[in-house]
Amino acid sequence: MKxxxxxxSVCIAATVSADDAIKFIxxxxxxxxxxxxxxxxxxxxxxxxxxxxxxxxASYRAGNPKNNGFTVFGNKVSSAYIQISGETxxxxxxxxxxxxxxxxxxxxxxxxxxxxIYVQLKKRYPKIKPKMLRIKNQDDLTLxxxxxxxxxxxxxxxxxxxxxxxxxxxxEYLQIEFRTITVMKDLWNCAIKPTEYPEFMGQNDRxxxxxxxxxxxxxxxxxxxxxxxxxxxxxACAVQRILEYKGKxxxxxxxxxxxxxxxxxxxxxxxxxxxxxxxxxxxxLKLKTEYIxxxxxRSMRKLENLAGRYNRETRKSKKEKLVIPAGKVAxxxxxxxxxxxxxxxxxxxxxxxxxxxxxxxxxNIMGGQPLIWxxxxxxxxxxxxxxxxxxxxMRVIIxxxxxxxxxxxxxxxxxxxxxxxMSFKDAWPITLAAYTITPR
Numbered sequence: 376m377k378x379x380x381x382x383x384s385v386c387i388a389a390t391v392s393a394d395d396a397i398k399f400i401x402x403x404x405x406x407x408x409x410x411x412x413x414x415x416x417x418x419x420x421x422x423x424x425x426x427x428x429x430x431x432x433a434s435y436r437a438g439n440p441k442n443n444g445f446t447v448f449g450n451k452v453s454s455a456y457i458q459i460s461g462e463t464x465x466x467x468x469x470x471x472x473x474x475x476x477x478x479x480x481x482x483x484x485x486x487x488x489x490x491x492i493y494v495q496l497k498k499r500y501p502k503i504k505p506k507m508l509r510i511k512n513q514d515d516l517t518l519x520x521x522x523x524x525x526x527x528x529x530x531x532x533x534x535x536x537x538x539x540x541x542x543x544x545x546x547e548y549l550q551i552e553f554r555t556i557t558v559m560k561d562l563w564n565c566a567i568k569p570t571e572y573p574e575f576m577g578q579n580d581r582x583x584x585x586x587x588x589x590x591x592x593x594x595x596x597x598x599x600x601x602x603x604x605x606x607x608x609x610x611a612c613a614v615q616r617i618l619e620y621k622g623k624x625x626x627x628x629x630x631x632x633x634x635x636x637x638x639x640x641x642x643x644x645x646x647x648x649x650x651x652x653x654x655x656x657x658x659x660l661k662l663k664t665e666y667i668x669x670x671x672x673r674s675m676r677k678l679e680n681l682a683g684r685y686n687r688e689t690r691k692s693k694k695e696k697l698v699i700p701a702g703k704v705a706x707x708x709x710x711x712x713x714x715x716x717x718x719x720x721x722x723x724x725x726x727x728x729x730x731x732x733x734x735x736x737x738x739n740i741m742g743g744q745p746l747i748w749x750x751x752x753x754x755x756x757x758x759x760x761x762x763x764x765x766x767x768x769m770r771v772i773i774x775x776x777x778x779x780x781x782x783x784x785x786x787x788x789x790x791x792x793x794x795x796x797m798s799f800k801d802a803w804p805i806t807l808a809a810y811t812i813t814p815r
């Protein structure tokens with residue numbers, strides 16, 4: 376990490392007197408104190424435009440002839456996105472480069488631009504040492520981030536490069552993001568991956584796929600029903616339905632293979648997740664985790680923490696102490712089902728990750744992208760469940776309403792399950808994970 380800091384520091388920074396993007400944020404992140412109607416007043420010229428009448432997100436695109444230009448430290452912004460939570464911004468992302476937008480940039484020029492931005496951000500936060508994050512995914516893409524934390528806000532410089540210097544580097548993306556901090560863990564999860572937003576989808580595509588009613592309902596129209604067999608796999612059914620919705624119906628029905636006997640499981644909820652990963656790998660699909668409650672190698676530690684908090688909550692009521700059975704596999708579902716639903720819901724609400732979960736729903740549905748929703752059933756009361764519902768299940772989120780705080784979802788159980796609604800306060804506690812899939 377020290378070598379990277381030295382490399383970035385010695386490069387020449389872009390010298391500019393003023394930048395639209397940085398002035399827009401404000402020296403003390405004043406933008407996050409503004410209400411959305413102050414942010415983009417109706418009838419006033421703005422570089423951003425609302426994505427819908429709901430005013431829960433706004434986008435900027437450099438290709439729009441009406442835009443005069445938007446820069447970050449002298450670097451042209453190709454696109455930007457503001458996500459609103461309640462009445463104020465939750466985060467603002469400026470994309471300076473994205474290869475998906477057919478932009479071409481040499482690795483040398485990419486690193487020079489990145490270095491200049493780094494130097495300027497050091498000047499903006501002179502007393503703050505940034506935290507370095509880096510992971511390498513299975514696509515040979517190295518995800519990087521530098522995070523400056525200033526009070527209740529964070530500035531993130533995030534970038535991705537494929538390959539290496541010896542074999543050749545291919546720049547993938549460069550973003551500057553400003554966020555309000557709710558929970559530190561959520562900040563790290565958002566920082567280490569590129570922020571994707573519905574701006575990447577053309578306006579005509581968005582209109583054709585997403586219905587927006589005057590009452591605030593936003594949902595994906597004509598989502599196909601594929602009935603899951605009685606002994607079928609919900610992950611396979613969800614993938615099949617999403618592919619058909621995207622017009623990519625496979626020649627053979629999507630199937631899920633049993634896990635190999637020597638498969639290492641970190642928790643009892645991981646089996647269905649591994650099957651989903653295998654389905655996507657065999658069908659050349661990109662699987663993106665939008666939210667996850669129990670991380671693979673941290674499942675037992677997370678469960679022990681949850682059980683400890685539960686025992687402290689129930690100590691006064693003299694309930695029997697909840698004990699996690701000894702073993703290498705964390706019995707997540709089995710332990711949660713032993714908890715009093717009301718107490719578990721209270722503990723889940725304390726996780727504070729619901730803002731990221733809600734944001735993922737809004738961003739993806741507005742972009743015409745359904746989400747695979749991994750849930751544990753039996754925690755909250757649901758209508759129209761089968762006589763013997765599964766304990767763990769994957770369904771598809773296809774809509775939302777930010778006014779009534781509802782989400783719209785569908786199950787592959789046939790007639791009557793095409794589109795159902797659930798309050799967000801009930802949906803959040805049962806959520807184990809949420810994913811999006813896209814054909815490669």
